Amino acid sequence: MLGAAVAALARQSQVSRLLDTTPPVATDRALARMGGAFYLAGAIIAAGLVAWASEIAHRPIITALGTVVAALGALVLTEVVHLSPAGRRLMNIGGSTIISVVAVLAGPGTGSGALLWLFAFVPVDAFLFFAWRWALPMLGWTAVCSAIAVFAGGAASPAQWVAGMSVGCVVSVGIGWLVRAAAAAEQDPGTGMLRGRAFASAVAAQAEDADRTGFGFSLANVYLDTASDGLGPRPVSRTDVESHVRLLARRWQEAAPTGAVWGRVGAADFTLLWTAPTGLDEYLHTVLDLARPEFPAAIGVVDWQPGATALQLQAQALAAGDYSICAGGDQVTRAGLVGTQVAELRAALAAGQLLPHYQPIVDVATGRVRGAEALARWAHPDRGLLLPSDFIGLAEQSGLIDDLGDTILRQACRDAASWPQHKTLKISVNVSGDQLRRDDFPDRVLAHLRAAHLPAHQLVLEVTESTLAGDDPGAHEALRRLRAAGVQVAIDDFGTGWSNLTRLAALPVDVLKIDRAFVVDAGHDLRAQAMLDALFALAHRLGLRTVTEGIENHDQADVVTLSGAGEGQGWLYGRPVPAASFAASLRDSTD
DSSP states (O other): OOOHHHHHHHHHHHHHHHHOOOOOTOOOHHHHHHHHHHHHHHHHHHHHHHHTTOOOOHHHHHHHHHHHHHHHHHHHHEEEESSOOHHHHHHHHHHHHHHHHHHHHHHHHHHHHHHGGGGGHHHHHHHHHHHHHHHHHHHHHHHHHHHHHHHHHHHHSSHHHHHHHHHHHHHHHHHHHHHHHHHHTBBTTTTOOOOOHHHHHHHHHHHHHHHHOOOOOOOEEEEEETTTTOOOOSSOOHHHHHHHHHHHHHHHHHOOOOTTTTEEEESSSEEEEHHHHOOOHHHHHHHHHHTTTTSSSSEEEEOOTTOOHHHHHHHHHHHHHHHHHHHHSSEEEEEHHHHHHHHHHHHHHHHTTTEEEEEEEEETTTTTTEEEEEEEEEETTEEEEEEEGTHHHHHHHOOOOOHHHHHHHHHHHHHHHHHHHTTTOOEEOOOOOOTTTTTTTHHHHHHHHHHTTTOOGEEEEEEHHHHSSOOOHHHHHHHHHHTTTEEEEEEEETSSSSOOOHHHTTTOSSEEEHHHHHHHHHHHHHHHHHOOOOOOOHHHHTEEEEEEOOOOOOHHHHHHHHHHHHEEEEEEEEOOOOOOHEEEEEEHHHH
16 A cells, blocks of 8 residues: 555656656747747738738727737847746737637638637747646637637637647647657756756856846756765665665755756766846755755855856856865855955965864873874954864865965974973874875975974874875875884874775874774674774784774773773863963863
8 A cells, every 4th residue: 555655656746747847948038039939920920911801800909909919029039028937928828818809809701710820829839838737728728719719709610620729739739749859868867957968058058148138147066975874874776876866856956946957967966057036045055955964965156257158157166066075065165255265265374363273182091191183273253263174175175285284283393392291292283195295295394393392203193094095105205204203193083984904004104093983883882892992902913002083971981991992082081272271281280
């Protein structure tokens, strides 16, 4: 019973989408041009029939009505008058009504019978540009209006009306099917969205239209992180991922207003053409909300600029989307703001607004402070204290990551040299792959140590697993040089990246930082506990010092202590604080 109900709902959903899908040719510009052209052509043809057929009655009224119709058609065709979607539907329905009125006014005869051919414009317009949900009622209204013209006005015989409507229905539905079949070749079969080339054509047409009329639009690039664990920790097949992506795409389209055009340009890459004057920001936040938690989305947006080509706009939207990805995803970035943000970050570095805060690293057995990790913070004058997730991506994208890393490293060395017990405490500083790949990086590190009078063995450089995993001889050589000078190297967040234990012994590292995920699960998961025990045992056998991250309560501290942890870090021992506060806590601990 349940399976049948689900299947019925699925069929109902498919039927609903079929009825509501608008043909891709139905752009605002095409709607205006064809609707206006049909009105103008109909008025001209009617004027010719009135002039030719002498038996047509009420000529002045019909002529006046034709003049109004021609003027309206010209205004819509030239886009002097812009109609809403509802107005455009009303224009189609009004066409049938006007033709019926004119045919009745004309009276019986061959002239009024000839006017009935104008009804052919209406269903062609309906099935070319409107969804089935609207096209079919429009065809029905055409049948009603033509019947009134035939039976009330005597414009033709009932047999002629039946024959004409039958042929008209077949031709109109055939046109509708052909339009949709042709569009299907340009649509992604799983989502109904435009494919890359078709979407690019739509953007190009919109850009041309915007340059001519001055009415702008926006373009968004949406990237889904399908590699995240939003579908659960178990391995997920490509089929499962694609099913979820298709469902999400349908939800996006259902939530989209009229005029929004979606395109699918990759397995996890989507583009959105937005022509409405307002509402984009709210809709994009809806896109983010619908994507959570399965596939976090990163969105880049660009607004139309006069003279910009479709290719340029798409490139800018893609670049803004790349920034959103680097910043951690689940956010929207506007292309015009990236340059401003880069300038702001550069000015903040020059003004000394980016400084390290320090989180203690302690001996888990005794609770004594053994060192600290320097964590970058931006003291923003308007937005308050910003975390790395708010600016690291921007620094990487803009090439300022070297300056940022150098600023934090230099200040951390100075602060550590001024602490009480500074001869025994170690200072850990995060280093990016871009920094390591610089030829002068080892020399710069050693220069900072000399300037601060800090012994090299008290500095620990933390690098991510992915940085060490790559076959980058420059990065590995830099670490070897620094280790030879006495600097220690730590693998940060061990367990979240490649975690290749077979290479661990060969890497130039001294410290293993165990990711918080092992700590969270170890208290209630025997397998996680066994993994934690094995990691500590392996580290000890390899002569590596361990620092366990994310210890937030005493139960977790007890677990890692029993497993053989050496040092720990987390909110249980202290949150990141400014240098002065950390130094004060050290003085208090020695009193």
